[in-house]
Amino acid sequence: MPGILEGKRLLITGVLTEASIAFAAARIAQEEGAEIVLSNFGRGLSLTRRIAKRLPQEPPVVELDVTDDEQLATLARRVGEHVDQLDGVLHAIGFAPQEALGDDFAQTSWEHVQTAFHVSTWSFAALTHACLPLFGERASVVGLDFDNSTTAWPVYGWMGVAKAGLESTSRYLARELGSRGVRVNLVAAGPLRSMAMKSIPGSVAFEDAWEKRAPLGWSVTDTEPSGRACVALLSDWFPATTGELIHVDGGYHAVGA
Template sequence: MNINNQFLAGKKGLIVGIANEHSIAYGCAKSLREAGAELAITYLNAKAEKYVRPLADQVDARLVMPLDVEEPGQMQALFAAITEQWGQLDFVIHSIAFCPMDDLHGRVTDCSLPGFQQAMRVSCYSFIELARHAEPLMKNGGTLLTMSYHGADKVVENYNIMGPVKAALESTTRYMAHELGAKGIRVHAVSPGPLKTRAASGIAHFDALIDDATQRAPQHRLVDIEDVGATCTFLVSDGARSLTGQTIYVDGGCNIMA
């Protein structure tokens, strides 16, 4: 690790959403650690722990704890541990989403109420919860980042109900940026192009989506988790101190194309 590149030394952050080495959240963790940040990492459950702990070790995570946002008390326990360990927090990266498969693969018109509620609960409301718990620990300001997708803004075939859910997430980002700005807390949605992650594998005909994005993007290539990690590292840094409330596309320019 090059000491001259430690521009995030002293910053402490929470990363939620690592499932394996292909996760966007892991790309963020690697980049942030290389820049000198200290990290707290969560895993979903006992089954996921065996995959996440070795990755947490690779980025020297100070805390590794479970977080299922649908399990009462787990978020409170996580932030109690962060408060005890550090007493402060400089950034949070929220990279989780879920929708029951039947609702994800069906029409928006046919989405069930329980499916819609669960998708919103896990994919959107959990970001609000994280922000609420992080706010008192961001005594000197901070950065809150969540992951969106182009389907929030345009109709993407087979993205279905996750489009409206991500649209709500992006709107939430703007409102929280407004509410928390006076405290020096910046809030962004990062919108990567399609990536071959475990979560994306649930989208029907995902390979066709990958091929289309590669052909349409001006750079004619897919982005990877390192690209997203580098962008998030910049957004956490003081170099992005005047940016907030944005949806930042990391997609090789695909979003500008008709």
């Protein structure tokens, strides 16, 4: 029986370690029949090339720094050397300097805030635009979020504001690109012991809260549920869903104290 991504061609960013949601999504996508291309840059590029060998089939890896305009401008051509079309993109990119995290929120300089927004928010629109030339009649763009639309989290600092901006960006992209057959959605995962979460000071507080309050329970080391959600949104199983935020958090978002 063919998988739900049979014949699909995907660009997946952010595959850095086996503990990442992006790695889980890449593995499941291949198991479901997709042909994938990975991307990263700098020191992360060699790490991605190494981790790519642990996937069911080793995919090609292209260089992409989402803050580099030239690399964005040439992305479609370079990805096009490996696949003739893209049916979906997973944006698994986020970064904030340490100075923009923690509880000194009002004291953070614009220099550090700007970096968080550039990498974590603006890049979602920039990556989508860079991939448009490769999209066919229909395509799906999926991003990774930590739900910040109505809540201020401890220690998350300006990354929380950048993620709230990501949610708004996804809605505007969904509005503008729907007529081109492009769906744009986000997956809001609970806390996982990825490199991104480990870089946040005091992030263990998130783990404790989820383990106590999530109705379905929560494992901070299990990326499978989030990876499956990404794959489902990249498939044709949600043909009329766009501008949506899908929670994969054990139900934590739905309950009070």
